[in-house]
Amino acid sequence: MLSDDYSNEIIIEVEDILPGVQSHPSSNQSVREMAQVNSRVSMVSSLSDVEVVDYQTFSNRNEKRRSQLLQFSTSLNNSMSQTLCSPECLGIDTSHSSHETIQGQKLIASLIPMASRDRIKAIRNQPRSMEEKRKLRKIVDKEKSKQSHHIFEFNCCAQCLNSISRAYQRSHNSLSELLNSISLWQKTLKVIGGKFGTSVLSYFNFLRWLLKFNIFSFIMNFSFIIIPQFTMAEKNTLQFTGWEFLTGGGYFRDTVMYYGFYTNSTIQHGNSRASYNMQLAYIFTISACLITCFFSLLFSMAKYFRNNFINPHIYSRGIAKLIFCWDFTVTHENAVKLKQKNLSTEIRENLSEIRQENVRFTVHQQLTRFFAHMAAWVVSTGGAIACCAAVYYLAEYNSEFLRMHRDPGAVLLLPFVVSCINLVVPRFYSLFRLVERYEMPRREVYVLLIRNIFLKISIIGILCYYWLNIVALSGEECWETLIGQEIYQLLLMDFVFSLADSLLGEFLRRIIGMRLITSLGIQEFDIARNVLELIYAQTLVWIGIFFCPLLPFIQMITLFTMFYAKNISLMNFQPPSKAWRASQMMTFFIFLLFFPSFTGVLCTLAITIWRLKPSDDCGPFRGLPFFIHSIYSWIDTLRTRPSYLWVVWIYQNLIGSVHFFFILTLIV
């Protein structure tokens, strides 16, 4: 064997120089240290070989340094000879030591010219043990210091920069540690991951992510709109009965919760010159919230997309992936057993599929399948359209109905019906799989998702149409507050339904599955349906944020409660049996949140701000022909002041120009 010869050569070399080592105390020590690490021969030998090569490459340098290097490499070589002598390490390991030698040489050579931060990163990235990494760092540092000493002294500036970057690094570290320590539900998430694996965990991560969005929006709204409004609030004369929590009307109409309560004046206290324009604050705060959401959605989408879809999946059937990707986060013993069972079933299914791959469907079978799919699509689309029509007529009729019934609970009819549709129809859709019989479970999930998102978004779309075209133009007093109220009701009803569903419905289903009809078994946690519910609620919040600035706060509470409710109701479920591509689905979910949901919201709000007339006697924009006129008049006043001309310039080139919107559309 070639490598054997090679190592023998080194040993001989070591023996030659051995006396020199003994005289040198530091290398002596390192010999002892290295001798402890004699388990991984290949690694150690690669390190020592590197030194040999270093010695050769730098041999044209001065004599003193050469001798130093000699001593150092000797110590390492010596340790290697010891390791090679230990009997269990001989054999195959040495055969690939020569292969790793080259890597080691390259490594050290590449480490030396690096900046210290990059070097630490690179060393950290080495698949070596701590001791070896420490050694490596010592060698490189020594080299480095020698080099810099010989070429020129470190100048002051570089040192200064170095220390600044160090300090920055430290502060950055401690900041991220602080954030980590306050990050929510770390422990709970760990337990969930331990019992159910990464796929169910992704739902909870998504929930937490949305919660962060809402906390941010709430803080923005609270500090820039609500607190200023508080300073000049008038006394609320309405009666508080308790129904208001459900209907959102009554007492709440005259609180900071709704658009109608906000003043249109400029807030000014005492004789101070500082003033606060409520109109501008309102419009700027809300657009800042939405713009932040837009960019963070865009960035997270890009991040997930880069991670998950850039590598093309050439191999359609991922048995290798199935086998090499054991979920190490699962720590619960029963969960591990269940996961093993599921994995074994899946492998078998996959194998039998491969065996039957060549079985082709007959023309007759293909036709029946085609018609079954067609029928399912027609029925589902028809169902969604029928639901939309029903919601639309109900909403139209609702105002008359409310005039006849003075009962405060009557306003809840529309949200109740909408929530019922959202509860029943998706379950009806999932029954279609009995007819469609997709071979690929993933395709089934995607089809189901598309149908559900179509249903939910078209219901929201039809409601938006109703609000903007009927409620806004009906000449009602303070229509913005009315819309805000309806969105509040929808959100609350949706929350009540999902809470009842997760606490009661899923429990009942479990009892039925375990006691009455045992063939049903325990159900699996339906990630797709649950995530869609979150997306639906978030869409409502984004639409409502203009009409009801406190909505993010309400959503915060609901998400917070839902987290615990879902956490409790998880005991009714078993982990998903199919290997679910969690990260890819996550990309898809964020994409859905961005594309129909967030862009739809932007369109709705754009129409509201540019095309609708604010109501005459309430809200910050009262008396204006359009909402956007507040900006126009602000720009006009700025034009008269020369020091603010840059704002006018920005306005003209961004908001006022068609090109900017054209480019924005292209980017999106």
Added chain:
Amino acid sequence: MGGSGSRLSKELLAEYQDLTFLTKQEILLAHRRFCELLPQEQRSMEESLRAQVSFEQILSLPELKANPFKERICRVFSTAPTRDSLSFEDFLDLLSVFSDTATPDIKSHYAFRIFDFDDDGTLNREDLSRLVNCLTGEGEDTRLSAAEMKQLIDNVSVAGLGLAGPGSGREGWTCGLKPSHSQILEESDIDRDGTINLSEFQHVISRSPDFASSFKIVL
């Protein structure tokens, strides 16, 4: 728990932070958990850094207890000569590789070593069948039958039939005799030598975005 005397020194902490992917908190937590495994008299700072903890004790940690690869994990990370115990630094190495921030590269490297049961630097059929057995568990109903296992792994025999070069080997596969008879190796074994080496393994893993998120153990 470990007592106030067993705090790590500042320099050591900084060094650990530089050399691993762990944060300060995580290192301190790891040290505390490690000390809990030690007998009372070894819990001082210097002692705990020198102490070795046997596999049985490490494996009693709830994070590792149920893991089907627990023995392999310990063996790969152990630097003791007999490879049957872990020191604190080995333990940190383990946690660093399994942490959130470790790069996919280093994760896949160690995954390969964990799956390489006989430590010979390649995944051969023996390794793969042991791996599959670990994944499916040892139960009667979940264990794959010999035929299934063969179908899953089988490739070596066909590759050994003498498909001349790598190029013709590929063609022989796609249009050849038994195109769908071997799964893992067919998918992963690029150079058709009947085993999977590290770079082939990393190539396969790189196509699986879930790998990095699931190759994780958090204390």
